[in-house]
Amino acid sequence: MAFFLKRELGPVERFESALKDRQAARQKVAARLSIAEKVLGEKCAAAERLAVAGAANIRAVEERAKTLRAALAEFDEQIASTERALSDAKAQRDRNIVADEIEAMAAAIQQAAPGFSAGAGPLVEAVTKSAASVPEATRFSANVDAMRREVLSAVDLICWELRSAAVRTRAGNVNIALGAAPGLEQPPPPEIERQLIYTLSPLLWRVDNEVRTAPAFALVELPKMLLLVALRHQHVDYLNARRVQTLMHVHGSGGFNNGPDQGDPQLVDLDALAADEKESAQPAVA
Numbered sequence: 001m002a003f004f005l006k007r008e009l010g011p012v013e014r015f016e017s018a019l020k021d022r023q024a025a026r027q028k029v030a031a032r033l034s035i036a037e038k039v040l041g042e043k044c045a046a047a048e049r050l051a052v053a054g055a056a057n058i059r060a061v062e063e064r065a066k067t068l069r070a071a072l073a074e075f076d077e078q079i080a081s082t083e084r085a086l087s088d089a090k091a092q093r094d095r096n097i098v099a100d101e102i103e104a105m106a107a108a109i110q111q112a113a114p115g116f117s118a119g120a121g122p123l124v125e126a127v128t129k130s131a132a133s134v135p136e137a138t139r140f141s142a143n144v145d146a147m148r149r150e151v152l153s154a155v156d157l158i159c160w161e162l163r164s165a166a167v168r169t170r171a172g173n174v175n176i177a178l179g180a181a182p183g184l185e186q187p188p189p190p191e192i193e194r195q196l197i198y199t200l201s202p203l204l205w206r207v208d209n210e211v212r213t214a215p216a217f218a219l220v221e222l223p224k225m226l227l228l229v230a231l232r233h234q235h236v237d238y239l240n241a242r243r244v245q246t247l248m249h250v251h252g253s254g255g256f257n258n259g260p261d262q263g264d265p266q267l268v269d270l271d272a273l274a275a276d277e278k279e280s281a282q283p284a285v286a
Contacts, residue, residue: 015086153239217251
């Protein structure tokens with residue numbers, strides 16, 4: 001009947017059971033050794049009185065004690081090996097639990113993303129489908145749409161990073177600290193309009209008379225006024241683009257502050273590129 005079928009034991013339970021069996025066997029051998037040594041002592045005392053008669057018995061007891069000592073040493077080695085295997089199995093079980101929680105977090109974020117996109121869609125359509133044209137409403141719609149694309153790109157990135165962390169955790173290559181929830185991040189000032197983007201070329205631009213640079217194949221917050229210029233010339237791409245996901249696996253995501261040397265001849269000056277586009281557009285308008 002199904003109720004009397006034995007449940008298959010896991011690795012931890014098997015090692016715990018084996019450890020208990022070997023410890024019990026060791027206790028039995030130790031008890032037998034104690035009795036043998038006691039008998040040996042008694043035989044030695046008797047042998048002092050009856051050296052010739054007790055010589056054969058002494059040798060037999062000594063051989064028996066020697067055999068039991070070897071068996072006891074073997075059990076000690078087996079117990080140590082089983083304890084190590086038990087410790088490894090428990091560590092792997094804990095790593096699997098943490099990895100499962102990380103993967104569940106990634107799945108929850110990925111499932112929530114379409115709801116966010118669907119919620120932002122009506123705000124954009126309320127402006128784009130209207131016959132009236134109001135600059136403030138148009139800017140509002142563009143900002144909402146840009147924020148939606150940026151959040152969806154960030155969702156793809158964080159899900160990929162979480163799943164990579166889960167794989168490393170399961171293999172024992174990284175330590176993930178769970179428990180303390182991160183504090184709420186302060187929202188960026190509304191006057192600074194930037195978007196997280198992935199660079200395909202080394203870039204240079206200026207913000208408040210300060211020169212900024214970024215290497216190729218890196219995440220960077222680019223001012224939105226230069227974003228369209230960089231996109232048109234294929235110097236950057238969105239995080240959820242297929243080629244960006246491939247390049248991240250090959251080159252990584254780089255850093256935010258380790259830009260190239262300003263004298264690098266491959267640097268693309270986005271401000272100069274925008275100025276050239278503006279000059280080229282003026283004759284066409286005339």
